[in-house]
Amino acid sequence: MRLANFLFFTTRCEEALAFYSRCGLGRIIELKRYGADGVPVGDEAFRGKIAYARFAGPDIEFYASDNHDAEPMRGSAHYLTTDDREETDRIFGCLSEGGTVTTQIAVQPWGGYYGKLTDRFGVQWMIECRSIG
Known part of the structure; x- marks a missing residue:
């Protein structure tokens, strides 16, 4: 599956x-x-x-x-993980162009380097670097 x-x-x-x-x-x-x-x-x-x-x-x-009956994309997000902080920053910056950042990319309380945004097309993205060392 x-x-x-x-x-x-x-x-x-x-x-x-x-x-x-x-x-x-x-x-x-x-x-x-x-x-x-x-x-x-x-x-x-x-x-x-x-x-x-x-x-x-x-x-x-x-x-x-x-699609003629496309609805706004709500209730789900692409969750993208990387192993490189610079690559994470680059992808987050690119996807946020013309979009809305809802959680600024940063080390979060749980310890992950994470950010969330809605891009200019209405698609939500959650981006996290698995290695923040």
């Missing part, structure tokens, strides 16, 4: 995935568009938008699409 997140965007999926690639999280490894690749178009406004994408990088994999 394996669990993976599937992110639904209204019309900004391609922009979000390009942003995540720029932040160094990975890249699109599979992509299908509405009106192409055998995917029908139910709404002409979605022609060319992403019907299905698989995004992957080292130890990261999730799926995403544009």
Whole structure:
């Protein structure tokens, strides 16, 4: 058994995935568009938008699409762990561009180097460095 997140965007999926690639999280490894690749178009406004994408990088994999009934992403977050504090700071800084930091990245009361944010696309991220030495 394996669990993976599937992110639904209204019309900004391609922009979000390009942003995540720029932040160094990975890249699109599979992509299908509405009106192409055998995917029908139910709404002409979605022609060319992403019907299905698989995004992957080292130890990261999730799926995403544009969806006419996408809801704000609440109640879950991507929890990303690293082993390098500088890499943690870099990723946190990149993902927070245009977003909202809800917990500043810092050593927390439980001892973890951790921060939480909602990125510019409404996706929540929890980022923690497992090694803060």
